[in-house]
Amino acid sequence: MKPSRFQYVRPQSIPEAVMALQRHNSKVLAGGQSLTPLLSMRLASPDVLVDINGLTELSGIELRGSELWIGAIARHQEVLTHVLVQTHVPLIQQALAYVAHPVIRNRGTSVGSIAHADPAGELTAVAALLGARIHVSAQQGPREILAADFFVGPLESSLQHGELVTGVSFPVLDATWGSSCQEVARRHGDYALAGVCALVQVLDGQIMAARIAIFSVAGTPLVIDVIDVHEDHEKLNLKVQALIDPDTDIHATADYRRQLVKTLVVQALTEARVHAELRQS
Amino acid sequence: MNPEELFLVEITVNGTPLSARVPARRLLSDFLRHDLRLTGTHVGCEHGVCGACTILLEGKPVRGCLIFAVSVAGSAVTTVEGLVNNDGSLGIVQRAFHESHGLQCGFCTPGFITTIHAYLKENPHPTEEEAREAIAGNLCRCTGYQNIIKSVLRAAELIDSGVRDDH
């Protein structure tokens, strides 16, 4: 289990990185926590690996207007403990607590997780639920992709060859919003069998908005507006079940995953409401 | 086929600057073990799950098998060998493992020791549940973890009692 040969490029600037990415069969190396196992198992064999760990301008976590921007090489653990994230988009931290284990989070990057477009990834669900914007540098110049347009299929995004994700910005959620991430995994820290992120807005004790994103049950995270059904668990479940299409695999049957979703949706919405109330008090 | 391009990788390991010329694909775990011949860091799965290869990169625990050596050139790395006190006596976590029977075959142990060493810097007074959580990213096939949890708590006790630890 050793990676096959590749050419290694360590650019000093974003344009240099983008230029290197134009080469045939190139890949970006950020935290490498998902990529390296694929390389070692030779399930991926890029000709060129563009290591962006030297691009310190991409390591930041900052407020940019009404958005929280996370740079492409900010490590999960930094995001998980960053006060700006805690204050403005706590859902990211709620989800990150489920991402692998602390040692992996020390190296893995949150933006890398999103760019990887893993349907079981907690952060892909967060990005989809919040309508995050993915910032991309390309030869033609920078562009932005809405999360809804970014996730195309399992491990597949709308990112084009030669493009570099430089960061992701998340809309800041004021204290009227509460959120939660709930999932069931076989072992602590494993990819979820099914998971749900929920976002609710509570004004004067009334739920004004309720959305969920379900992960691990389809090729991409599935965002569902549930404001119309959130009070009636039966209707809520019917609506959700009609939209999901989980698979059976060696760890769980499709129907069991449906059961998990049923349970987790209620849990996540309940917790999100509690969270909103907590933020307001 | 052309010979593979080599990179001069310099890393400060356990306080000593060391270097070797290696291909870009050389994993940090292999670099430490085979190029620098520091075999205390073990390799149990090469896909980042077992944690036997955990080392400290700039003080933070990371998987050696999920990092290319070339990517961290110029950094400081601490391995299990580097957690021994300067006089050769065992560091606190190492001593706690010995006193608590926290190891059997010892293969996974270096990864646990580095992980716990870093953890206790952040949380020097863990509860039993926190100790269990702290080691939850490392696999051990021998101990059933019970005595590793005990080792975490014992190490915390040793820190409190002011036992010497140079790192």
Next chain:
Amino acid sequence: MTTKSFGEPILRKEDPRLVSGQGRYLDDLGHDALAAAFLRSPHASARILDIDVTDAIDVPGLIGIYTYEDLEGRVAEPLPLLIPHPALLNGRTGYPLANEYVRHVGEAIVMVIAEDRYVAEDVVDLIKVSYEILKPVVGIEDAKAAHNAVHSSVPNNVSAHSVKEVGDARAMIKSAPHKLSLDLFIERSACSPLEGKGVYAIWEEDSQELRLWSSTQTSTGVRAAVAAKLDLPLQKVECIAPDVGGGFGVKIMHPWPEEVLIPWAARKLKRPVKWSEDRREHFISSAHERAQEHHIEVGFDEEGRILGLDVTFFHDNGAYTPYGIIIPLITSTQLLGPYKPASYRVEFTSLFTNTVLVIPYRGAGRPQGVFAMERTVDAIAKYLKLDRTVVRERNFIQPHEMPYDLGLIFQDGRPLEYDSGDFPASMAMLKKMVGWDDFETMRSEYAAMGRKIGIGVACYVEGTGVGPYEGGFVQVETSGRINVATGLTSQGQGHQTVFAQIVADELGVPIEDVFVTTGDTRRFPYAVGTFASRAAVMSGNAIALAARQVRDKALRLAGEALECDPQDLEIVDGIIRVKGDHAKSIALKTVAVLSNPLRYAFDESAKAATQFAVGDTSKPPVPEDQEPGLEGKDYYSPMASTFANGMHAVIIEILPETAEVKILRYVVVHDCGRVINPMIVEGQIHGGVAQGVAGALYERMAYDESGQLQNASFMDFLMPYSTEIPTVEAGHLETPSPLNPLGIKGAGEAGVIPGSAVFASAIEDAEGFEIRRMPISPSELWELRRTMKENA
């Protein structure tokens, strides 16, 4: 006084090295050796049509590519069938490299030797093999159906068949007041030590000698096998087990194909060669265990006493049977546990499948047997509406019945006779510890909170310390250092500590002075290996006997030197002294000098020795019946195995909606006779229980119908982390074995044995419906609930 160390929780001597990164495991050796990688079959069953290396040969750093055609002499012959048995009608073994046919995914086809492993894998990627893909046999049902054959010479896929009877069980069942039948299944799992296998070989061209290191549980076995395969005199081969990163059974098999090929290549290339197995290789080309399907017929009386037990089971032995049929043999004999059914019949059929071969994994057939027996006992209790522990107690062999002959032949070919154990006492202890009698109160308290809990119990008896023998060597150096050697190997059991404890006590020396070497054929060439919970029993007793020889010799020499009766002497802290007159003394290390009539004053002990005179001047300096040196060697070879036993109870909670199982308490009562080091025994139990939990709730080998192992990584083979394993509460009961000088019984495997049985018992108790297949995942349990609800 020397502190007594036998029975004390002495901290391990091996730890300081291992915790500081100074251990030396296989891959820590031979940094400059050439590396091997293997092209392994991607198909479960196929005929190899062509191997094309054209694209591979110009890779810089490539040293050699070898296929079956390149193998020479005995290396080209099938690998040995290590343990033949009359019931093994169609034993089959593979070749070191596949000879025309491949019979499981992962079987080695091509060996590549290169400058390093990275390059070797590059070369493997560039070799093209074309196959005629054949229809594989996957799973017991498929093997039974025999639409396809794993080996064309065995069209029914049956490798072995055996029937054993004690009494007329079928007639007894027929006439019994009550009868039940059960179908039970256990899936595959695997040892999965954190360190894979590995071999490193150095060929010394000048002396025509082979030195070989293997991450093995039997260095003497590997040595003999390799010498035979390479046609070398045994004298010219040495094998050393370095630090070994866990075994659990998989490393007892020998020779693995690589153990033959790597030394062969080293000799051929006249360069050191090393192979370190990677995790994927370990999953698909080492060994698995556990898959068995049992049908049980049982007849019993009103009280729940078993009158007849008839067990028919099928064992999946994978593609080859190099290790014989040890596992079904153990299942068939150890299934009975602590019980004494009035009659017993057991029939098994061992089947070939196109999957990784099967050899013992810690527990070795017992977890399946205990699962079958304990499910049966639970079923009887449920049928008669009796407490599960009451039915067990009524069927227990009683202490006064020991030794108890079960009328069967055990795996070692000796009568199955339990030597010791007090099962009612163990059960009483377990019930008290877990609060069995108060559980219904606890259940209602939880129910009141809307929570569902269950309690399970399972008992087992484990034959440990199987023969034929082990040896021990003890030597006192003139420095006072005590060297101890035994041939069997260590994989974390703390042998360097427990054997030192034994010697320290026998010789009266500080444990710090005792240094133990295991698994090195240069130090002790006669040995069997570390398996079957035998190391402490076998080598422990052998070493004790050797130490007693040394003690006798030391006292005799000291008696001569001090001019007194050896009977009046004692050894305390390495000093031999007259009891009651401590001034009259001589150091053991000085006696070591006296024992060797080579009177050069080369060290302080030698100088000290000059004041003493020993030896009868009428005899030669080394008399006929004596040897120079203060050392002893002895062997322990038991008449029969010694039987350890234990009982486990678990309290679980099952989440109502997701069917996730949470372990609230796990209690163990364990009897392994006299305990050498309670800390180490507890550690063995913890580790065993963890593997039991893993086997019951997490781990399986998920083959698809084409014979691909779908979860050949630690991502999908769910070895538990600390967050999945409970804290074990252990109680010890010591009924010493009357069979060996130290009164000990084995402890290594015990913890894992009742895992599936105890969880099935608890889940059944919580859910109210039958659990017949293990392991069980939340998804499976949830599906089962749904089926039960639909059927109800």
